[in-house]
Amino acid sequence: MATLGSLVLGSPALQAQEDASAERLETVTVEAEALSLVTEGGDDYRVPQTSTATRLDLTPRETPQSVSTVTRAQIEDFKLDTLNDVLETTPGVTVERVETDRTYYSSRGFEISNVQVDGLRLPMPYNNVHGDIDTAVHDRVEVVRGATGLMSGSGNPAATVNFIRKRPTATPQASVTGSLGGDDHRRLALDVSGPLDDEGRVRGRLVAAGQDSDSYLDRLHRERGVLYGVLEADLTDSTQLALGHTWQQNDTDSNMWGALPLYDSAGNPTDYDRSTSSAPDWSYWNGETQRSFVELTQRLSDDWSLRGTVTHLDMVSDTQLFYIGTVPDADTGRIPNSFYLSKYDRHLEQWVADLHAKGDVEAFGRSHQMVLGSDWSQSRNQQSSLYAPAPEDLPPLDEWDGDYPEPDFGDPDFVNDATIKERSLYGTGKLDLADRWTAVVGARMSWLDTVGEQYGSSQDTTLDNELTPYAGLIYDLTDRASLYASYTEIFTAQTEMDRSGQYLDPIEGVSYELGLKADAFDGGADATLAVFRTEQNNVAQPNGSVNGREAYKAVDGITSEGVEVTLAGELAPGWQASAGYTYLEVEDAEGEATNTYIPRHLVRATTSYRPAALAALKVGARLRWQDDIERDRDVADGKTRQEAYALVDLMASYDFSDSLTGSLNLNNVTDETYLTSLKWDQGFYGATRHVMANLTWRY
Template sequence: MRASSRPWRLSPLTAAVRYGLGLSLVGASSLALAQDDAAEMASDTLVVSATALKVATPLVETPRPVSTVEREELDERNVQRLDETFRYRAGVLSGHYGADNDTDWFKVRGFDQSTYQDGLRIYRTGYYQWLPEPYGLQSVDVFKGPSSILYGEAPAGGLINAVSKRPTAERQGEIELQFGNRDHRQFAFDTSGPATESGDVRYRLVGLYKERDGDLDHTDNERYYFAPSLAVDLSDDTSVTFLASVQKDDGVPTNPFKLLYGTVQDTPFGKVDPQTSYGEPDYDKNERTQASIGYELRHRLDDTWRFEQNLRYSHMDLALRSTYVLAQLDERTAGRGLVYRDGEIDSWTMDNRLIGNWYTDRTENTLLLGVGYQDLGLEGKEADPYPFGSPIDIFDPQYGNFTPVSEDQLTDRKIDKQQTGLYVQDQLRIDDRWVLLGSVRYDQAQTDNVDRTAGTTQRADDDQVSWSGGVMYLGANGINPYLSYTESFEPQASVDDDGRLYEPLEGEQWEAGIKVAPPGWDGYVTAAVFDLEQRNSLVTSPDGGRQEQSGKQTSRGFELEGVGYLTDQLQLTAAYTYTDAEDEDDQRKSLIPRHQASTWLDYAFQEGALQGLKLGGGVRYVGGSVYGDVSVPEYTLVDAMARYDFAGSWRAQVNVNNLTDKEYIASCDYWCYYGESRSVIGSLSYRF
């Protein structure tokens, strides 16, 4: 039942989890959790991840599609935003909205994805965007396709899991300075090690300050970031890791929205300059403060069972004024709209897991029993006026012709959402040749949308059972074929133009693939075909207003990905993606190219006069996309890197993205978006 006016109350299942399991949190309610240390460990040619199954499992022995980017690669490519992470992986599209300085944008297998940090959901509701700082991450995973079975709330595209840096047993540290074009300046530090002589207490402190102009005129952003963490071994069987972070952003938002007219369509006045901004520099702002605190608890009950608990509390304050172009009026002018948000989000996320392992002469069985709980509270004032200000000349914009939003134009809104999930997963290995995987999850979600200005309340109750299964054969030569089925379910904590809550998004996927990791080779190759369907999809409305809900959308495709060393000095990363994505009318979906390909090579000189030098370069190809009858051309970009380690502890590095400064349209939906211009950043770091 939806949009009811019944008094708010907790469901029996939610109440049981909130109050029953909540008893275990007494005295620790201000803490939040981080993910398993085993989440990312290198093991020769294998990567062990807890993202795919919530238990440490080699990715090449998992009948689910997951790709990982480690800290070394994040450093090598000097990733500045989370959505730059998977440029050289299959199945992920980023940069399709240009260089947005206040949002990370991904499409996975043709659909949106959700973002997690340390295995717990990061809420991105409407314009309240939680942005992980890449310098504070140890690795990043992408789970491709529906993933509600273990994570509950998730769209059909999949999820991104950012893994925070955490304390290390060995003492280490780094100080780094960066300078680049668009007035990029950054100072960062990272220090970690044992806090006691025995090493049973370990710490880490990570901090950063950076500022940079946006890719559009009159835009910029300044960021402060600090993340302390502490790991404590309470006994041989029990450990707890505390993680916290605070991040403050202050800037003028980049709105890359451009009209079709002047970008893909010719005009009597030529094309619009890619750096042209249609915002209001003296009025627009994006002031965001985000903070979180939490813990992860690990306790071994006996030789068979262990208990794990994750908890995190997060808070965000947002003051957003963002002016954008909306509708063409004549050959030179267009009307503009404004996004006005002034509010805050508080969220609690918790995951409890009981894991058991049994062994026989021929089998290994891993049973996972879990309970997850999420609580989101959003309240604030909002407005979306159109028109906002006087019409603007899209070829020669003049600013300042507007009247600020007044108090009587604002809607005072409050949204509360609680979601509880119970899940069971069993993984059975037979004769070290077969992996059988089966899972089921039940979710119960409640969402209340209160318009305090109008005095109205809407209520949505949503329940869902999600299924998942998979089978894989482990070949003696490291060739592992698999077949899998997964489902997704995502209640919405946002509203349409009429203030109504959206229906939950639902998805399902079939996939067949092969993972190859030959013994003795430091690398892997994966290939997969998939058939993915999402219902109740959100799309941009024809008039460019808020998103509206459509029917069934599909995505079918093929992915090929490989990462490995060709020699001891030469490493290759390569990916190819074919995606056939269709909307509810069986027409090709906007934004999504059919073809994507990328390759990155780096070579490390290990002896002679050039010892310490590492050179790298990559090519990214993105095929053409469409918006209705409009065709968006393909484009190819070149990236480059040079690094030199010297004097024992010093490192100098230069990264250039879009080396040729190619001008291109990244994609079009109602609007068109120029891709990011050339980025040049130089780094100097001292490691100790």
């Protein structure tokens, strides 16, 4: 911990939080790993340690990849109550809100397909999220950009998002937060934590939140509930057991499947009002998620510990959907009968288990850190899509009230059923090579089996002995600045076959990164300048047919390269900031620009200030800016464009006492009009200017 202590010198607020955390956890004898720093209870916009990329306990300067963290302070300051809100704040990440209840995320030109919870990888089918993931249960969210196959297994070379859950505290604490805002927004959150016995060897935490709101979009209404309970018990002085369960329910009425046509039959922009929706009054998207985990940590010695974790996920979706499959008539604005009416149901069940040992090794007169482990996962994804005929046309959407005949779809039929099993062995180490040289190296060996079918396409495939290397080298220019270089990989199995009937090799994702990292502002902040290149190769492309079967060949895919600059931490006493700028170029195998719906220039920034003369007051601002984006039209000639725009949010809070805090949030101050995504050939407008008032009581 000497390195951690030296890192936080010069940051009084962070040091005070560390001291407070130490007091709360003084009875805990087993150190948490991915949870090594609790960000709640302080103002900090950075963490001095992260393990998402490698499972090693490294400072940001010791991690040879670009890492960003959205802390609890940022979440509470700007009321980032969903994953979408958090990732819209994260440098280098774009949030593609293609529908009201389905979202994709991208980084470095690729879809994000990898998620962790407390450092444990969780498979993410279809690279998207249904509904909103509530952040009430999380202490922070860490994002590692680039290929992350070492700890994530298979996926895209985009990024890994790691949710760090809140854990029980060793001293009693409680909070209640109520929020009221525009569009009849109402939210109430409760958080209670502390010891459950006199000695503090058993601790518990309960988090509950409920939200109900209308929308700036016509007819759209959302309800969300979340409940999280966790227990920790010190079974012995060296053994700790943790049990937890999270339940979340999302219910949405009049949600959009797809979105608005962005142009008419003549190619003219439709320019609907921002409130316009393509959803009938009978559409809905309801989802329930239940996630359980058990975790046992055993301290083997002063330098080594062993941890085993098993987690179970059960996710059920029930929807009725309406999709517009054409564009409005240029003369009348009416939309001809080309609609899809669907009942979509889904059941996703996952089991994930991980066992790993972590510790220090003395060799060649130097101390090194190592992790050795194995994990296993099984994901079964069942889907049912039923369709009904569309009986009539639609009037112009901005005149439509959502009235459309509701069909009878019948009962779900889960004929689309596929199971993916993945198991891996992994190892990683931080090697102290010389006084100024450090290496971070590792490898993962994976085995993957898939059986079943999805929408008439066989998913059967087997992949053995897939090696995923990781290598990084860090050179300390000074005690506060380092140069680094890294090479990371990730892979994605393919079900396509070549002309000889053999499965294609996995898609290979490779990231190269060079950068400079420094402890800036007297050690109170982390600064990074990174240059990166990311490649995706062995991508399946059609190659004729053989005996009536379509054949494929593997070709080079997308290449992205660019520059990132980030800064996070305390810039002066009371002044916190987290900011990032990304420049990105994305090209296909022919060197042509591709994925042009992703901004080439991106700025994300949050800042807050607590003046010493009035410590009860905190003010802050959030900026989200991107340059123009575009996409080719699917139906008419031409391109659809979204001009560059900036979204500015403001906040202010005041501590009326040690227990009572009031705050005000004003989002989209300039009332900017913008499309939420151009990933698809349809889109809808983002939220209008809105205000939210909040009151928090703490014990």
